[in-house]
Amino acid sequence: MKRHEAREKALQTLFQLEGTELTIAEAIGHVMEDETDHFYESLVKGTHSNMEAIDEQLKGHLEKWSLERLPKIERTILRMAVFELNYMEDAPSRVVMNEAIELSKTFGDEQSSRFVNGVLSKVTNESQN
Template sequence: MKRREAREKAVQTLFQLDNTEMTVEEAIAYIVEKPVNRFYERLVRGTLENKAAIDEVLVQKLENWSLDRLPKIERTVLRLAVFELLFNDDVPHRVVLNEAIDLCKTFSDEKSGRFVNGVLSKFNENNEEGLEESE
């Protein structure tokens, strides 16, 4: 599984888990077959494990929006992207932004991609701003 596909599957899994009673294992089993790709699993579990810190940083970046008001797909893509920006050093900032925009285009529309780009562009290249705010 290539990283782009892993991100798409991670968005689908996280989308399923948002406000449901499903377990992580059930959601993963529903989306992918075994053996589970390590990058995909790290994206899903890392986003979930760091959700509170991710949401805290996201709330500070959203202007005139609350997380609850965001469409579910945009909230899911943003959480995944912020996880990668803050906790995954091996992916360049620009790649995370481009992948998030592409995910929005895949699962939503162009307008969604522009919104997500606007929010994520508030993170500086080396993520110091986001990390300081989440500590």
């Protein structure tokens, strides 16, 4: 499975998990059926287990927005991208940002990609300083 497809499937899985009683294993089973992919599982499990720290970081970069007020799809994309930027060292930040923007174009509304780009630019600028 290519990483772009793994990111799409991870987004779908994490989206399912928010606000439901599903376990990670159940959500993964709904999306992946019998398929397995190490990158996908790392992204899902890592984002989910580090969500509190990721949310705290995101809150510092949202202007005039609260994390809770964000549309669920944008919140999920941002969480996944911040996890990948902070905890996975094998993808350059430009690639992670581009993938998040593409996901927001596909799954969000017409404003999503600009919003995601703006927030992630602040996150990456912070980590480079």
